[in-house]
Amino acid sequence: MRIGIPGALFYFVYYPMWKVFFEELETEVITSGKTTREMVDNGVREALADACVPVKLFFGHAMALKDKVDQLFIPRIVCMNSKTVYCPKFLGLPDMIRHGLPDMPPVIDVRIDTRDKRFAALRAFMATGHMLKKSTPAVLGAYAKSRVTQMKFYRLLRSGFQPAEAIDMVFNRIKAKPVITTGQMTFAVVGYPYIINDQYISVDVVNKLRRMGINVLTPDNISPLSVAMQHYDSGKRMFWTFSDKVLRATRYFADRKNIDGIIHLSAFGCGPDSIVDRFIHMDNSRRSVPFMSLTIDEHSGEAGIGTRLEAFVDMVKRKKRGE
Amino acid sequence: MRKVSFPHMGESYRAFKMLLTDLGNEVVLPPRPSRRTLNLGVQHSPEFACFPLKIVMGNYLEVIDKGANLLVTSGGVGPCRAGLYAELHKKTLRELGHPVDIIVFEPPRLHPINFIRNVNRLNPARLSIKAIIECIKRGWRKLQALDNLEKISHIIRPEELHRGTTTRMYKKVLEWVDSAYTTNEIIEAEAAAVDEMNKIPRDHERLILNLGMVGEIYVLLEPASNLEIEEVLGNLGVRVERSMFLTGWTRDNTWKETTEGMTVKDAAHPYLPELIGGHGRDSIGHTILYAKRNFDGIVQLAPFTCIPEIVARTILNKVSHDYSIPVLTFFLDEQTGKAGMVTRLEAFVDLMRMKKMQAAKLKPA
Numbered sequence: 001m002r003i004g005i006p007g008a009l010f011y012f013v014y015y016p017m018w019k020v021f022f023e024e025l026e027t028e029v030i031t032s033g034k035t036t037r038e039m040v041d042n043g044v045r046e047a048l049a050d051a052c053v054p055v056k057l058f059f060g061h062a063m064a065l066k067d068k069v070d071q072l073f074i075p076r077i078v079c080m081n082s083k084t085v086y087c088p089k090f091l092g093l094p095d096m097i098r099h100g101l102p103d104m105p106p107v108i109d110v111r112i113d114t115r116d117k118r119f120a121a122l123r124a125f126m127a128t129g130h131m132l133k134k135s136t137p138a139v140l141g142a143y144a145k146s147r148v149t150q151m152k153f154y155r156l157l158r159s160g161f162q163p164a165e166a167i168d169m170v171f172n173r174i175k176a177k178p179v180i181t182t183g184q185m186t187f188a189v190v191g192y193p194y195i196i197n198d199q200y201i202s203v204d205v206v207n208k209l210r211r212m213g214i215n216v217l218t219p220d221n222i223s224p225l226s227v228a229m230q231h232y233d234s235g236k237r238m239f240w241t242f243s244d245k246v247l248r249a250t251r252y253f254a255d256r257k258n259i260d261g262i263i264h265l266s267a268f269g270c271g272p273d274s275i276v277d278r279f280i281h282m283d284n285s286r287r288s289v290p291f292m293s294l295t296i297d298e299h300s301g302e303a304g305i306g307t308r309l310e311a312f313v314d315m316v317k318r319k320k321r322g323e
Numbered sequence: 324m325r326k327v328s329f330p331h332m333g334e335s336y337r338a339f340k341m342l343l344t345d346l347g348n349e350v351v352l353p354p355r356p357s358r359r360t361l362n363l364g365v366q367h368s369p370e371f372a373c374f375p376l377k378i379v380m381g382n383y384l385e386v387i388d389k390g391a392n393l394l395v396t397s398g399g400v401g402p403c404r405a406g407l408y409a410e411l412h413k414k415t416l417r418e419l420g421h422p423v424d425i426i427v428f429e430p431p432r433l434h435p436i437n438f439i440r441n442v443n444r445l446n447p448a449r450l451s452i453k454a455i456i457e458c459i460k461r462g463w464r465k466l467q468a469l470d471n472l473e474k475i476s477h478i479i480r481p482e483e484l485h486r487g488t489t490t491r492m493y494k495k496v497l498e499w500v501d502s503a504y505t506t507n508e509i510i511e512a513e514a515a516a517v518d519e520m521n522k523i524p525r526d527h528e529r530l531i532l533n534l535g536m537v538g539e540i541y542v543l544l545e546p547a548s549n550l551e552i553e554e555v556l557g558n559l560g561v562r563v564e565r566s567m568f569l570t571g572w573t574r575d576n577t578w579k580e581t582t583e584g585m586t587v588k589d590a591a592h593p594y595l596p597e598l599i600g601g602h603g604r605d606s607i608g609h610t611i612l613y614a615k616r617n618f619d620g621i622v623q624l625a626p627f628t629c630i631p632e633i634v635a636r637t638i639l640n641k642v643s644h645d646y647s648i649p650v651l652t653f654f655l656d657e658q659t660g661k662a663g664m665v666t667r668l669e670a671f672v673d674l675m676r677m678k679k680m681q682a683a684k685l686k687p688a
Binding site: 047048050051076078085086087088089091092095096099100111236238239240268269270271272273274275277278279282 | 369370371372373398400402403404406407410411414415418594595596597598599600601603627628629630631633634635636637638640641642654
């Protein structure tokens, strides 16, 4: 039995957990890996033109796995914290893949909604395990192990690594050198993990900045508690988990003394970001942290993004010297 | 002096105006969205925000020009963006230097206190609860009358002998309902209007196509945003059945779900078992129901970048294939031109007509 996990969207949040869970249940896990040109082209061709870039990429990743796996694991993650849900495109993701692409392998689409029942995540994994005809104790054991790995993954994120690097370190036991060096400028790159960490679509913004001698922090690098403690003065809570996190994380970064600049990375056609970006603007206009908003799509070029980043970095440096 | 206004959405403003005036408010009528509304809205909204947000923003700026300082709108609890619109509008308007207040009505089922407080704020005449309920009932009746007349115009227009008579008549009878005040007057005006509409000379021999219209509520309900698509289709000899009217939607979303709502949900279940916000699931469910009733085609209307409708559209491909019903989707925004839309509709109607005629020929007599 081979289970396919597309290397996009939730991959950057839950992949370590999912991989360990399925491997403990003696199933082979195959992922589509890094985004390639071909995947982008496939996704752009097959997905609806009006869909956002990350969803198009997800289509491309799913197609890359088509003939390699027996089942695709695309859980319907509705709500994980009993408060906020995910973007409608995430809620309809399994259905979009099932009905939007021809000849796809069966999709495992367990529903996780913590507002419904207690231990919804555990229940969902139990259901998945039973679907694979495994016994309850085996599934429980696999779930416990997968949680341990996920914790390890979170610890690596807190120490400044980005999800893609942390995944590498968890599974390939690579001893990476620390990415945060003291005495350098620090930028916060805010945005959704599946945009920032997809090296192809984000034109590798994180490493580009690092090569310019800048420490990079993303919302994944701060603890959930500090995120939760931030308040933004929008009367209504953001509905979407990722957007809520980005908005609060931006608030957190803007209040830090050691953050020299904030870059908001968003994808073309992203629904929630149309509102998030405006809220960040309004929130930041009262603060003095330099801010840039960068929109990427399937046509973003290496040179264009590079030039804008360099210009931004130069301006921040000049401002710092002037002080 | 406090002046109240609200966003323009189809003909519903006639009922809202009456209700708010009864409660003792001075009402500024929102103008029908025009080029100017769009320009204003686009200028002050985020680029990727969906079309309704931009139109409503423009509408707000226009009524503020006329002196409105209290805006009434609906809220929402996600996951569709529309629930955050009021927040975004308020912040943007304040940033532009307009000291306006926005009253947001959340679904009363989930936020009963918010509902009562809002009603109280909109009641400077200090009417009793009984009187308020009376006013709401009358407003509701008017809304129903307006919806009924619109439905009838959709049925009659494709059969009219002289093009344009239905539209002219519809505009005329709307004024009758508009000037009716008591419940009895509204019922009488509605009956008279229906009679008058039925007198329009019709050609019953014509081959009429049945078309279901699904999609996002604002672009379905506001003719200025969908470039009067129903009129265009009617003139092409197509009887349009729209999946959504304001009264039906309000019933589904204020107190409890109706059986109609449940049927749509059940129909959509094999394709989309999850509520994805907005009207994504409704679009799929209604398409299936229309297909089962042997409709000739479906038109889906959605604002550009509308998240739930994008999900629905992706899945509708499969539905269209499974039920062999053609689906045409329009993603509308400020760039949509009427001529382009009409051309696409003409081609679509031609295809539907050919399919229908072929099927009729093949059928054993």
